[in-house]
Amino acid sequence: MKNQKARNLAISAIFFALLLLELFIPNIGNIYLFPAMPAVTTIPLTIAIYSVLLGARAGMGLGIVWGVVSMFLAYTRPTSLVSIFLFQNPIIAIIPRALSGYLAGIVALKNNRLYYCLSGLISSLTNTVFVIILASVILNGNQELLAHLGHTNGNLLVLLTSALFFNGMLEAIFSAILAPIILKPLIKIIQYK
DSSP, X not given: OHHHHHHHXXXXXXXXXXXXXXXXXXXTSXXXXXXXXXXXXXXXXXXXXXXXXXXXXXXXXXXHHHHHHHHHHHHHSOSSHHHHHHHTSHHHHHHHHHHXXXXXXXXXXXXXXXXXXXXXXXXXXXXXXXXXXXXXHHSTTOHHHHHHTTOSSSOHHHHHHHHHHHHHHHHHHHHHHHHHHHHHHHHHHHHOO
């Protein structure tokens, strides 16, 4: 029991440090493929792997850390006007990321590649879908955001979906492919005594 607590603490420290590196070092956690387009984020993969290793509640905790740091960065060094609007709001910044970690841990019911793949996919899609839905509900009618997206009158849900769909699909595919590739050997190493 004592060894397991120490192991879990060490894993948590490593993933917390990895998350901070992804958030603070440009083009590691948020990769900008095209100018003026939202970044493709690799962070859901990190959250999914952590959730599989330590469970849904731990994944939710790391997701909350991701959300809080994202909100901090939106205030201190925003990358775009869209990130200011979206991620300075604690509901939009934290809830999708917390759910991303929680649901990724719940999906990983069995120790096999299919569940690892689903965990990566769910982590990424949950973040993207909930950011779009919550932003559409909370920021509906925000003329400044609509103007920045190129429309003065439009449905924010449709505009955000069209703006984030490509990135969200890339993230989901990336996470779904890499999660089982990383998790299989990692679990063997962690379980080795």
